[in-house]
Amino acid sequence: MATEAHSFAASVGPLPWSQMDDTTKAQARALVGRLTDAEKVSLTAGADAWTTTAVDRLGIPAIRLGDGPHGVRKPHDGAGMSMFDSHPATCFPTAAALGSTWDPELVRLVGEALGRESAAHGIAVLLGPGVNLKRTPVGGRDFEYFSEDPLVSARMGAAWVRGVQSTGVGASLKHFAANNTERRRYGVDAVVDKRALRELYLACFERVVIDERPATVMAAYNRLNGEHCTENSRLLRDILRGEWGFDGVVVSDWGAAWDRMISVPAGNDLAMPGLGRRDDRYVRRALRSGALARRALDESAARILQLVGRHAGATGAGDAPDLDAHHALARRAAAAGTVLLKNDGVLPIGPSGRIAVIGAFAKEPRFQGAGSSHVVPTRLDTLLDSLVEAVGIDRVVYAPGYDRVHNESTAALIAEAQSAAREADVAVVVIGLPEVFETEGVDREHLRLPEAHDRLVEAVRAVNAETVVVLQNGSPVEMPWLDSVPAVVEAYLGGQAGGSALAEVLLGEAEPGGRLAETFPVRYADHPESWLPNGPATVEYRESLYVGYRYFDSAGEAVAFPFGHGLSYTTFDWSDVAVSGSDSSGVGGSSDADVEVRLVVSNTGTRAGAEVVQVYVHDLESSVFRPQQELKGFAKVELAAGGRETVSIQLDRRAFSFWNTSAGAWVLEPGRFEIRVGRSSRDIRWRSTIELGAPGDDGDRDDLPALGSEGREPGDLSSFYRAPSKRAGFPVAEFERLLGHPVPRNVPAGPGEFTLDTAVSDMQQTLPGRLLFRFLARQAVKTIGAPSEAPVEMVAGDVVAQLNFRMLPTVSDGLIGRRGARRLLALVNLLSRIGRGRARL
Numbered sequence: 001m002a003t004e005a006h007s008f009a010a011s012v013g014p015l016p017w018s019q020m021d022d023t024t025k026a027q028a029r030a031l032v033g034r035l036t037d038a039e040k041v042s043l044t045a046g047a048d049a050w051t052t053t054a055v056d057r058l059g060i061p062a063i064r065l066g067d068g069p070h071g072v073r074k075p076h077d078g079a080g081m082s083m084f085d086s087h088p089a090t091c092f093p094t095a096a097a098l099g100s101t102w103d104p105e106l107v108r109l110v111g112e113a114l115g116r117e118s119a120a121h122g123i124a125v126l127l128g129p130g131v132n133l134k135r136t137p138v139g140g141r142d143f144e145y146f147s148e149d150p151l152v153s154a155r156m157g158a159a160w161v162r163g164v165q166s167t168g169v170g171a172s173l174k175h176f177a178a179n180n181t182e183r184r185r186y187g188v189d190a191v192v193d194k195r196a197l198r199e200l201y202l203a204c205f206e207r208v209v210i211d212e213r214p215a216t217v218m219a220a221y222n223r224l225n226g227e228h229c230t231e232n233s234r235l236l237r238d239i240l241r242g243e244w245g246f247d248g249v250v251v252s253d254w255g256a257a258w259d260r261m262i263s264v265p266a267g268n269d270l271a272m273p274g275l276g277r278r279d280d281r282y283v284r285r286a287l288r289s290g291a292l293a294r295r296a297l298d299e300s301a302a303r304i305l306q307l308v309g310r311h312a313g314a315t316g317a318g319d320a321p322d323l324d325a326h327h328a329l330a331r332r333a334a335a336a337g338t339v340l341l342k343n344d345g346v347l348p349i350g351p352s353g354r355i356a357v358i359g360a361f362a363k364e365p366r367f368q369g370a371g372s373s374h375v376v377p378t379r380l381d382t383l384l385d386s387l388v389e390a391v392g393i394d395r396v397v398y399a400p401g402y403d404r405v406h407n408e409s410t411a412a413l414i415a416e417a418q419s420a421a422r423e424a425d426v427a428v429v430v431i432g433l434p435e436v437f438e439t440e441g442v443d444r445e446h447l448r449l450p451e452a453h454d455r456l457v458e459a460v461r462a463v464n465a466e467t468v469v470v471l472q473n474g475s476p477v478e479m480p481w482l483d484s485v486p487a488v489v490e491a492y493l494g495g496q497a498g499g500s501a502l503a504e505v506l507l508g509e510a511e512p513g514g515r516l517a518e519t520f521p522v523r524y525a526d527h528p529e530s531w532l533p534n535g536p537a538t539v540e541y542r543e544s545l546y547v548g549y550r551y552f553d554s555a556g557e558a559v560a561f562p563f564g565h566g567l568s569y570t571t572f573d574w575s576d577v578a579v580s581g582s583d584s585s586g587v588g589g590s591s592d593a594d595v596e597v598r599l600v601v602s603n604t605g606t607r608a609g610a611e612v613v614q615v616y617v618h619d620l621e622s623s624v625f626r627p628q629q630e631l632k633g634f635a636k637v638e639l640a641a642g643g644r645e646t647v648s649i650q651l652d653r654r655a656f657s658f659w660n661t662s663a664g665a666w667v668l669e670p671g672r673f674e675i676r677v678g679r680s681s682r683d684i685r686w687r688s689t690i691e692l693g694a695p696g697d698d699g700d701r702d703d704l705p706a707l708g709s710e711g712r713e714p715g716d717l718s719s720f721y722r723a724p725s726k727r728a729g730f731p732v733a734e735f736e737r738l739l740g741h742p743v744p745r746n747v748p749a750g751p752g753e754f755t756l757d758t759a760v761s762d763m764q765q766t767l768p769g770r771l772l773f774r775f776l777a778r779q780a781v782k783t784i785g786a787p788s789e790a791p792v793e794m795v796a797g798d799v800v801a802q803l804n805f806r807m808l809p810t811v812s813d814g815l816i817g818r819r820g821a822r823r824l825l826a827l828v829n830l831l832s833r834i835g836r837g838r839a840r841l
Contacts, residue, residue, distance in 0.1 A: 025247070028305040032298050034058060040301040041283045044260055046274035050075075052304065053274075060305065063312050065172070065251070065272065066121065069128030069144055069160075070094045070368065070495060071375030072114065074121045083374045089117050090326040090496065091377040094369050095130060095156070096474050097337035097492035099146030100514035100566075102612045102636045104159035106336055111163020111171075113329055115314075116321040118169045124311040125170040125215055131157035131204045132179050134475070134518050135547055136529035138444040140182035143369040143474025143493055147517035148548030148563065149631050153204035161212040168314030170215025170307065173208055175253055177201055177235060179220035181539055183443045186255075187757025187804045189223040189538040193738045195624075196544045197225075198659035198666075202239065209244045215307060216249045219268050221256045223757070226744065230257045236267025249307045254372075255810030258756070258818065261286040265293055269300035276814045323378050327497055331381070334494035334501035336610070339514035340567040344486035346426060346466050348508025348569060353425030356397050357384050358417045358460055359453075359470075360404035362430040366472040367498045371440025377496035383430060383470070386503035397423060401460075402452040407434050409452035414459050421464040428506065429460050432472035441799035443534075447478045447524040457481045470502065476520040479560060490514070508569060513610040513638075515566035515680070519548045522560045526552075531729060536748040536762055542730035544721060544738060549681040550627035555724050564614050564631075564680035570605030570641065574613075577686045579675050595651040595690065597675060603639035610638045614678050615649050617656060620689065621671035624658060625721040629676055632656075651675075656692060668692065752833035754805075754825060761801035766835055768828040776800045779811055 032040065039055050047053040047062055054062040067073040072089040075082045092098070092110050101107065118126045130141070134148040146156040161171040178190040178201045192201060208214065217240060219230040229235060230252045240246045249269045257263045257271035260283050286292040340347070349355060362383045368375060388396050399420040402409040421427040431453035438444060448454075461467045461484050468487040471477065472494070482488065489512065491502050504510035521527045528551050533540045546554055549563035577599040597615050615633040619626045632655035635647050653668050660667040672691050678684035720734045736742055748762040749755055754769075760776060763769025777800045803811060808821040816824065 025302075025306060028309060029298075029302045031058070031060075031305055032302045035301060037284055037287055038280065040297055041260075041280045041287070042277070043301045043304045044264055044269060044283075044297070045257075045271040045279070049254075049273040052270065052308065060308060061312050063124035063308050064122055064315070065125040065127060066118065066123035067127050068373035068375065069130055070098075070114075070373060071377070072117045072121050072123060072126065073373070073375055074123060083372060084376070086374075086376050087121060088376045088378045089121070090114075090321075090323060090330055091368055091375040092326075092330045093334045093337050093495040093498065094143045094373070094474060094493040095146045096143045096517075097494055097514070098160075098333060099152060099156055099337075099517035100339055100490075100492060101333065101336040102152070102515050102517070102634060103336055103513075104155050106333055107156050107159040108163040109329060110333055111160040112166055113163075113321070113326045114160075115164040115167030115169040117326070118164070119167055119314050119316065120321050122315045123169065124315050125172055125307070126164055127172045127174065127218065128164075129157045129160040129171070130174050131208060132175055132177075133200055133204055133547060135180040135541070136443075137447060137476040137518070137521065137527060138524065138529070139180060139475065140438060140443045141369070141371070141440050142518075143438065144371075144373055144440070148519065149517065150200050150203035151631050152517050152634070154207040157204065158208045158212050161208055161214050165212070165215065168311065170248075170311045170314075171212075172216040172218050172251060173205060173214040174218035175220035176205055176217050176229060176240070176250075177220060178224050178541075179222050179229075181222075181443055181534060182441050182802065184535045184759045184761075184802055184804075185441075186221045186802060186807050187223065187228075187755075187759065188535055189226060189744060190541065191225060191538050191739070191743055192541040193544050193735075194661045195659050195738075196541055196547075199545060200547055206244060209240065209246050213246075214248060215311060216251045216270075217246060219250055219252050219256060221253050228256070228258070230263045230268040230271075231259075231266045233266040241267060247303070247306075249303045255807045258806045261292045264300050265296040269303050273810060275809050276817055278817055282818070327379060330495045331497035331501045331504075334491075334498045335505055335510040336513035337492060337494070338502065338505050338512045339490040339492075339516055339565070340505075340512035340569075341488040341490050341516075341520075341561055341565070342482070342486070343567050346468055346486045347489075347506065349426055349428075349468075349506050353395070354397065354423060355387060355391065355395055356399070356420040356424035356427040356460075356464070357387060357430070358399045358401045358420060358427060359430030359456065360400040360402055361432055361472050362428070362470075363398065363400065364404045365430075365499055366432050366434065366493060367495055368493050369440065369474055370435040370438065373440070375496075380496050381499035381501075383428075383499040383502050386500040387506070390503055390507060390509075401429070401456040402450070404434075407436075407450040407452055409455060414456065417456060418459055418463045421460045421467070424464060426466040426468060427460050427464040428468045428470060429457050430470045430472065431457065433474065433477065438474050439799070441802060444475075447476055447521070449477050454480060457485065461485055468506070470506075472498075476518060476560075478521075478523050482560065490516070508607075511569055511607075511609050511638075512566070513636075515564050515612045516561055517563070519552055519559055519563045519681075520561040521552070522558060526557055526559075526726065528724075528726075528730060533746055536746065536759065537757075538744050538746045540732070540735060540743055540746070542732065542735040543724070544730075544735075545625070545627055546724050550630065551724060553681050554628040555726060557726060559682070562680045562682035564612070564678070565683070566612070566680075568605075568609045568611065570603055570607050570609035572609070572611045572639075573602045573604045574599050574677075574685055575602065576600045577677060577688075579688050579690060594653065595655070595675070597633065597649045597651065597677060598646060599677065599686075600644055600646050601637050601639065602644040603641055606641050608638070608640045608643075610636060612636045612679070613647050613649065614680065615651065616676040616678065616681065616684070617651070618674040618676060619656070619669075619671070620674055622658070622669060626658060629681065631681070751836045752829045754829055754832070756805045756821070756825065758804055759801065760803050763828070763832075766828070766832040768831045768835075772824075772828065773797075773800060776803055776811060779813070779815075
């Protein structure tokens with residue numbers, strides 16, 4: 001095949017890229033032999049902010065990559081990396097809302113729509129989905145991720161990839177890996193123990209890569225256990241390619257690839273947005289000197305050619321997307337992801353009576369995240385307009401309650417809101433997190449809502465007992481008024497059709513189909529991340545496996561709303577629950593760990609509704625610490641009134657296994673396990689104990705060896721990790737036992753000792769650092785194209801404070817190259833040392 005491919009490439013002109021498919025890997029490898037060194041090097045970095053480099057001599061076109069996960073963001077010509085000056089596209093609900101649908105098939109349909117719109121916009125690779133875990137509820141980018149659980153994240157991410165790639169457009173699975181904070185994200189070191197890394201932070205990527213073969217995987221900004229992800233050969237070559245068999249392109253997050261002499265051999269094929277053609281000369285010199293292995297460069301160039309060949313033909317092909325149908329799909333997804341957190345009978349709103357709609361978000365909604373995923377919608381439904389259209393203007397009275405831009409209220413606004421509420425039969429108060437509270441580039445400091453929003457709820461509830469609170473936000477919030485209001489609806493960030501979907505849910509025309517894919521703590525102080533080190537140099541994942549509900553359920557901590565929670569407008573009955581093995585001998589002592597959970601779900605109410613069946617596993621006899629329970633299967637069922645359906649959920653060997661660090665493999669330890677079937681992690685409706693034996697002697701172990709006495713896991717038998725508690729915290733000594741080595745130093749670099757990874761925020765005690773901050777703040781706002789009234793202008797300083805010298809080529813739009821960044825770093829250190837010396841004198 002290789003000989004045939006070489007002959008083909010040598011005997012014809014430009015390759016027929018539109019006809020290239022997965023059988024042409026050998027052709028791409030052969031074509032590399034026709035490239036000059038300069039052409040190979042140029043392929044490994046972007047030509048500009050969004051496109052790969054073309055090789056006109058051989059007819060190799062450039063392809064375009066584009067944001068983002070919940071809508072296509074293609075900046076207008078000349079707009080560069082602008083987050084605001086882009087072509088209109090359907091803005092679907094963000095991943096936080098899509099994750100709460102627990103409906104992979106619906107997410108697949110959204111992916112298909114995104115693929116069609118990408119192709120229409122000339123985008124060959126769409127940058128998404130984001131499947132990183134929500135390790136912390138204050139993560140500034142949590143709205144862009146599906147869940148705190150790796151199974152939900154993986155299944156939703158796989159469905160998204162499957163949908164997009166069914167259109168011929170490639171996906172870019174991101175951000176690989178352990179990218180769970182925006183604070184100092186460009187250089188911070190995520191310190192994660194091996195079990196947590198495998199069982200949580202890599203697991204959400206693993207099944208997507210193996211099952212769906214995404215076109216690209218995006219390497220993250222952060223360091224992982226000491227090495228930048230774009231330079232981490234253990235992560236990219238050994239695990240991603242070697243263990244999981246990934247054969248696509250690894251692309252850097254924008255600006256994350258600093259030195260191709262290091263990143264290309266490590267497995268990062270494509271540096272975006274590129275480091276400028278001047279940097280190509282440096283790479284060519286490294287190639288000639290042998291500092292960069294030719295084989296590594298050839299491998300990357302071949303994979304990039306495969307990417308171009310597979311996906312260049314997708315753009316501009318097919319019919320124009322049906323934007324009306326996509327808007328309807330966005331409305332369906334928004335309703336399916338809306339979670340009814342609390343309802344004492346006030347919802348759905350009846351067919352008569354007056355409705356007070358209070359809160360500026362009802363008229364000017366928060367419907368998407370802020371940052372690189374910002375989409376210019378094709379249209380925008382608001383809750384206020386949708387309710388007026390549905391019930392008539394005579395039934396609706398509106399009061400803003402607070403200022404939308406500054407998130408403040410006045411006595412006059414509160415009085416107006418109370419007046420509207422007094423006149424109404426039901427008051428709907430729409431509040432949430434403004435863009436300045438929640439954006440890419442900055443983590444939140446707390447879980448509190450704006451004070452004006454909380455005050456508005458309390459004021460309205462004081463005059464109308466029938467108060468419904470609607471939340472528009474991308475992640476959990478504290479609710480000090482929770483006990484006093486009869487109904488709370490979590491609408492998340494519902495996209496451009498979120499307003500009409502929300503109106504349908506409130507009026508009972510649509511089911512609130514969502515279930516929480518993350519835990520809502522009572523207060524931020526209850527969450528373990530709140531008291532763990534987060535910067536300046538490292539983020540210590542001391543909680544290990546105890547992320548989200550894994551911690552709260554294991555520690556027995558109270559929560560506001562548990563993982564998996566969500567109410568319905570109808571009622572359901574579960575019956576005939578049974579657990580069985582996949583072989584005729586049943587489960588007890590079976591050598592085959594495949595287990596089936598079956599039950600009958602019946603809608604016993606008077607209207608259609610959706611139910612999510614969740615299956616958790618508890619290991620009763622583990623020799624290593626494990627969380628109290630872990631989600632291992634789920635299914636969503638939609639039933640008409642009186643309908644019933646048999647639900648089957650399969651649990652494979654992996655569902656009962658853990659990562660054995662000494663064996664470097666997944667192991668299934670023989671013993672007893674409890675299967676728990678519930679509506680949430682705190683609402684378990686059925687339990688059963690099964691016993692799984694060791695695999696037989698036929699050698700069919702599915703790559704999951706049994707854990708015999710010689711394979712016992714050393715060093716992590718700590719009683720502390722077996723019984724985590726808020727009182728004990730997560731001491732560093734226990735974490736170091738788990739790591740097997742001391743934690744790295746977690747202190748900022750001092751004046752004169754700044755490194756490429758030092759955040760600008762850590763330089764503010766020096767004059768050069770302050771001058772650099774001012775330059776970057778101006779340049780960043782210019783680069784992203786923020787209009788003066790845009791919310792990002794209000795948080796630009798916080799975003800810029802996270803930047804470091806590695807990011808200078810990107811944020812300066814090529815004005816400062818890699819060599820220039822090093823020289824500037826040396827100058828800043830020199831001036832800082834001089835300034836420090838003068839201060840001492």
